[in-house]
Amino acid sequence: KGLFYRDTWAEVDLDSIESNVRRIRTLLPEKVDIIAVVKANAYGHGDIKIANAAIRAGATMLAVAFLDEGLSLRRKGVSVPILVLGASRAEDVNVAANENITLTVFQESWIEQAAAVLLPGKELSLHIKVDSGMGRLGVRSEEELQSMEARLKDDPRFRLTGMFTHFATADELDGHYFQKQQARFEKMISVLTTKPACIHTSNSAAALRYPGAYFSAVRLGIAMYGLAPSFEIKPSLPVELTEAFSLHSRLTQVKKLQKGDKVSYGATYEAASDEWIGTMPIGYADGWLRRLQGQEVLINGIRVPIVGRICMDQCMVRLPGEVPVGSAVTLIGKQQEERISIDEIAAKLETINYEVPCLISSRVPRVYKKDGKIVALNNPILKGDCPS
Amino acid sequence: KGLFYRDTWAEVDLDSIESNVRRIRTLLPEKVDIIAVVKANAYGHGDIKIANAAIRAGATMLAVAFLDEGLSLRRKGVSVPILVLGASRAEDVNVAANENITLTVFQESWIEQAAAVLLPGKELSLHIKVDSGMGRLGVRSEEELQSMEARLKDDPRFRLTGMFTHFATADELDGHYFQKQQARFEKMISVLTTKPACIHTSNSAAALRYPGAYFSAVRLGIAMYGLAPSFEIKPSLPVELTEAFSLHSRLTQVKKLQKGDKVSYGATYEAASDEWIGTMPIGYADGWLRRLQGQEVLINGIRVPIVGRICMDQCMVRLPGEVPVGSAVTLIGKQQEERISIDEIAAKLETINYEVPCLISSRVPRVYKKDGKIVALNNPILKGDCPS
Ligand SMILES: Cc1ncc(COP(=O)(O)O)c(CN[C@H](C)C(=O)O)c1O
Ligand SMILES: Cc1ncc(COP(=O)(O)O)c(CN[C@H](C)C(=O)O)c1O
Numbered sequence: 001k002g003l004f005y006r007d008t009w010a011e012v013d014l015d016s017i018e019s020n021v022r023r024i025r026t027l028l029p030e031k032v033d034i035i036a037v038v039k040a041n042a043y044g045h046g047d048i049k050i051a052n053a054a055i056r057a058g059a060t061m062l063a064v065a066f067l068d069e070g071l072s073l074r075r076k077g078v079s080v081p082i083l084v085l086g087a088s089r090a091e092d093v094n095v096a097a098n099e100n101i102t103l104t105v106f107q108e109s110w111i112e113q114a115a116a117v118l119l120p121g122k123e124l125s126l127h128i129k130v131d132s133g134m135g136r137l138g139v140r141s142e143e144e145l146q147s148m149e150a151r152l153k154d155d156p157r158f159r160l161t162g163m164f165t166h167f168a169t170a171d172e173l174d175g176h177y178f179q180k181q182q183a184r185f186e187k188m189i190s191v192l193t194t195k196p197a198c199i200h201t202s203n204s205a206a207a208l209r210y211p212g213a214y215f216s217a218v219r220l221g222i223a224m225y226g227l228a229p230s231f232e233i234k235p236s237l238p239v240e241l242t243e244a245f246s247l248h249s250r251l252t253q254v255k256k257l258q259k260g261d262k263v264s265y266g267a268t269y270e271a272a273s274d275e276w277i278g279t280m281p282i283g284y285a286d287g288w289l290r291r292l293q294g295q296e297v298l299i300n301g302i303r304v305p306i307v308g309r310i311c312m313d314q315c316m317v318r319l320p321g322e323v324p325v326g327s328a329v330t331l332i333g334k335q336q337e338e339r340i341s342i343d344e345i346a347a348k349l350e351t352i353n354y355e356v357p358c359l360i361s362s363r364v365p366r367v368y369k370k371d372g373k374i375v376a377l378n379n380p381i382l383k384g385d386c387p388s
Numbered sequence: 389k390g391l392f393y394r395d396t397w398a399e400v401d402l403d404s405i406e407s408n409v410r411r412i413r414t415l416l417p418e419k420v421d422i423i424a425v426v427k428a429n430a431y432g433h434g435d436i437k438i439a440n441a442a443i444r445a446g447a448t449m450l451a452v453a454f455l456d457e458g459l460s461l462r463r464k465g466v467s468v469p470i471l472v473l474g475a476s477r478a479e480d481v482n483v484a485a486n487e488n489i490t491l492t493v494f495q496e497s498w499i500e501q502a503a504a505v506l507l508p509g510k511e512l513s514l515h516i517k518v519d520s521g522m523g524r525l526g527v528r529s530e531e532e533l534q535s536m537e538a539r540l541k542d543d544p545r546f547r548l549t550g551m552f553t554h555f556a557t558a559d560e561l562d563g564h565y566f567q568k569q570q571a572r573f574e575k576m577i578s579v580l581t582t583k584p585a586c587i588h589t590s591n592s593a594a595a596l597r598y599p600g601a602y603f604s605a606v607r608l609g610i611a612m613y614g615l616a617p618s619f620e621i622k623p624s625l626p627v628e629l630t631e632a633f634s635l636h637s638r639l640t641q642v643k644k645l646q647k648g649d650k651v652s653y654g655a656t657y658e659a660a661s662d663e664w665i666g667t668m669p670i671g672y673a674d675g676w677l678r679r680l681q682g683q684e685v686l687i688n689g690i691r692v693p694i695v696g697r698i699c700m701d702q703c704m705v706r707l708p709g710e711v712p713v714g715s716a717v718t719l720i721g722k723q724q725e726e727r728i729s730i731d732e733i734a735a736k737l738e739t740i741n742y743e744v745p746c747l748i749s750s751r752v753p754r755v756y757k758k759d760g761k762i763v764a765l766n767n768p769i770l771k772g773d774c775p776s
Binding site for chain 1: 463667750
């Protein structure tokens with residue numbers, strides 16, 4: 001109470017994060033490390049809390065999308081190795097070196113630029129990214145890879161600590177393209193003079209399905225959050241996963257409309273008879289997209305539909321009868337015997353589950369739970385413009 | 389440089405905000421005030437910078453969706469009146485009173501609850517919200533309105549400073565429902581013993597189209613940001629509006645694919661011949677939704693399509709030929725003679741323009757410009773968990 005002033009919040013169950021990581025840990029040989037993928041504010045769950053939960057459960061490294069995300073974690077006290085998976089500007093290598101953040105390199109020209117600005121006495125840890133068929137980031141030619149290795153070995157300020165690639169189809173039942181990528185990656189490894197210490201290829205889907213692709217570590221994202229990498233492989237996952245994220249609100253007004261009365265913008269929804277309508281304070285600026293019109297939410301353990309257009313900060317539901325103002329609404333998660341999963345929301349949005357928690361905006365406070373009790377809260381909106 | 393480390397950012401042109409407000413100001417009688425609607429982080433543009441620009445251009449009050457947003461503005465130094473448009477918990481009235489933030493009331497029972505907790509000697513400014521047909525928040529019955537007025541007058545700690553309603557269809561060519569709402573609101577005003585000082589009904593669409601609905605103030609949202617309230621009325625707006633928001637990135641890798649090579653997850657995109665593909669560091673966790681696959685972006689003043697699935701932090705474009713790594717990409721805005729408007733993105737997403745900048749997440753730094761020069765930058769990700 002008093003830490004956020006609007007009754008809309010997300011809950012993140014840290015026990016679920018930990019148990020997901022521990023369960024997956026049991027599948028892996030002891031010498032295979034877990035890199036917890038906490039980019040995009042830990043898929044919307046909150047970077048530092050998830051990082052710490054993953055580390056408690058056995059992760060030994062963190063991966064982020066870009067340097068700012070790594071710096072954010074360092075400032076919040078993270079001391080384990082951090083790998084930036086995406087591109088970084090060569091001109092920023094001293095920042096990475098100072099904070100002991102490992103960068104990803106995939107172009108020879110970048111190494112030249114980095115060498116020109118990296119201050120004497122600094123050490124920069126690098127992983128080489130190979131594009132084995134994702135067509136996104138990565139070196140594709142064996143010649144370039146060889147000269148990158150030579151160039152890095154040539155300069156004592158660079159430490160080539162790892163090499164990796166990323167799979168495009170590890171979450172599909174058809175394994176052909178996956179195998180092609182794996183073979184291509186192995187060919188690329190074979191052209192190196194020395195294998196780097198940390199070789200990794202597997203995202204969640206591969207970690208759960210392809211023990212042959214383990215190498216030294218797996219990069220665990222979606223499964224850590226308790227979500228299946230795809231609908232296709234969901235029925236055949238080798239471990240149980242528990243969704244950590246849920247989304248909640250409370251009714252701010254409950255009113256009886258007369259037959260014919262309209263609801264929301266465009267007056268597109270019309271009460272078919274006398275109807276009880278509830279208003280709740282969440283809308284598309286919270287990441288509860290307009291396209292979720294018609295989606296059901298839970299009130300008193302019962303599914304009720306969103307009616308009328310979803311507004312920027314609010315939306316309306318049709319209630320089975322009068323319920324008190326302040327009644328709890330669950331938009332994602334469990335209420336009594338009913339449950340709305342992230343997969344259900346993703347299906348309604350015709351997208352993948354990954355996108356759903358990422359979309360829930362920073363305007364929605366994250367409440368963290370352990371043993372069913374609130375242990376922390378993050379409400380960015382009240383942090384103000386403090387110094388960076 | 390050095391204030392954000394990934395080459396993806398939004399630009400907000402503060403001169404456009406000011407000129408939009410000034411142009412609309414010229415349409416209004418002198419005694420009609422402008423309330424700048426800066427809820428939802430100023431529709432994604434950034435609350436404090438937009439608030440100050442609007443005030444410079446003549447706005448005298450700010451409106452937000454909920455109390456946290458008002459507190460955020462106060463902490464950033466705003467001293468003009470602030471109105472919370474949405475519901476607030478009765479138990480939080482002392483916070484509002486302390487910060488001189490005006491709340492919205494629409495239920496008699498709320499007044500009782502507020503009276504029970506408001507400390508002696510405090511003063512709370514309130515606007516009554518009337519539901520004249522939006523079916524969202526607001527008092528609907530004349531009797532309840534009358535007893536609310538009486539109850540507020542009865543207690544010296546409450547100051548009834550305003551009354552308002554909101555239109556559902558002011559942005560439609562057909563004015564019937566609008567007129568019905570206006571008549572209903574006027575009826576509601578007529579049952580009051582004393583008219584409050586500040587009566588307001590008009591959003592941007594009504595402010596631009598219905599001088600008869602001005603009362604004491606208009607609540608200006610979307611038009612201030614330079615966007616038309618709807619496609620329907622866009623051709624007939626009485627003033628020119630300039631879009632303030634643009635979105636930018638830079639290519640991080642450029643590679644030649646062979647015919648048959650695949651791009652991104654699912655390997656769904658296949659190069660039809662040898663093709664140049666560029667990667668850029670923006671994805672759905674930035675609010676650049678997966679549904680934008682196929683959307684064009686600008687590089688060297690030319691439209692190029694996004695190919696393959698959009699990833700969490702990255703997406704790929706098909707280039708007309710080789711272009712240098714680091715080339716500027718404009719996703720929203722102008723490049724040379726070409727322009728991609730927010731309306732174009734909204735159409736691709738089958739949504740309204742309002743939703744688009746709201747979706748661009750806090751991971752994307754906002755760069756503020758005046759006279760074509762950068763005057764400020766906000767990169768929330770590097771603010772860390774500072775005390776709230
Ligand atoms: C390089 C890399 N490694 C590992 C992961 C973890 O994947 P998963 O969440 O499936 O375990 C990702 C996530 N990718 C996101 C989803 C993307 O780029 O869209 C990644 O880009
Ligand atoms: C009460 C109220 N007043 C004024 C405005 C400004 O409207 P406009 O941006 O059209 O000028 C809004 C915005 N509404 C948003 C868009 C919503 O609730 O969805 C509002 O809710």
